[in-house]
Amino acid sequence: MIAALASGTGTILEALISAELPIEVVLVDRPCAAEKVAERAGIPIELVERSFAPGFDRDAYSESILAALAPHRPRLIAMAGFGTVLGAAVFAAYAGRILNTHPSLLPAFKGWHAVAQALGAGVSETGCTVHIATLEVDAGPILAQEAVPVYSDDDESTLHERIKQVERRLYPTAIRCFLAGMQAAGASRGDKEVP
């Protein structure tokens, strides 16, 4: 039912798996530790390797993602530290059904360097945000947020780890609520097969 997209160490993915969410496939955009997490859990992996060369064709890459996901027929996509900005075709195919967790209190500190930006800005708290992903990066409707304190001796890694500890709890809960909402909406429409 869920396709999880990951690129990194896979600790958020691991939290989704531990929460027993129905993850049917893990798609990664590069060889990464998240593959091992999926492998250990016996979840099929799709490696759709991206290029980092100048002129990277985001639209063609997005079509490859759609092709890799299609046989798994996911109802929901959960980004779990996915390092590629998805193109319009993916958002058209899964409109309103792509979730993301971001390590800041959005709309503050969008983008890939959210934790470093929070440290650089000297804020006393930052946090994490679970939201519906849209074509505009880190801008979709917010589903859940939680604040995390910043300590004076924090570096990027200690602060990110403190944020991730919250994400590992908040994201699975938010996904579960979202799935329940999808199910209720499907039932009220009279869908034969509800997610």
Ligand code: GRF
């Ligand atoms: C998380 O902080 C998530 O918000 C961000 O990437 C990180 C993934 O962590 N998008 P991990 O690789 O699962 O440990």
